[in-house]
Amino acid sequence: MRTRRRPAPAPPEPPAAPVPLLDWRDGPHFAWHERCVLCRKTTPLRSHAGEAVHKTCVELWNAEHPGETRFVSDPPKGGKGKDHA
Numbered sequence: 001m002r003t004r005r006r007p008a009p010a011p012p013e014p015p016a017a018p019v020p021l022l023d024w025r026d027g028p029h030f031a032w033h034e035r036c037v038l039c040r041k042t043t044p045l046r047s048h049a050g051e052a053v054h055k056t057c058v059e060l061w062n063a064e065h066p067g068e069t070r071f072v073s074d075p076p077k078g079g080k081g082k083d084h085a
């Protein structure tokens with residue numbers, strides 16, 4: 001007689017918090033390729049402080065460093081302003 005007792009598979013760990021996505025569409029965020037300060041692969045992206053860094057790396061970094069303001073999103077452009085000229 002065989003008893004098949006399988007250990008229950010560990011449930012995948014849910015993310016602690018949703019990763020907030022950054023808005024880095026402005027021209028100054030793009031330059032020549034340099035090594036990302038976080039993953040060391042090349043990227044044309046720049047943070048507001050001029051650090052070469054992937055947006056995805058930043059989003060993960062921000063998720064791991066809540067409260068830090070090293071990498072921030074662009075301020076929203078006034079596309080929905082009420083004051084039309």
Ligand SMILES: [Zn+2]
Binds near residue numbers: 038041053
């Ligand atoms: Zn990176």
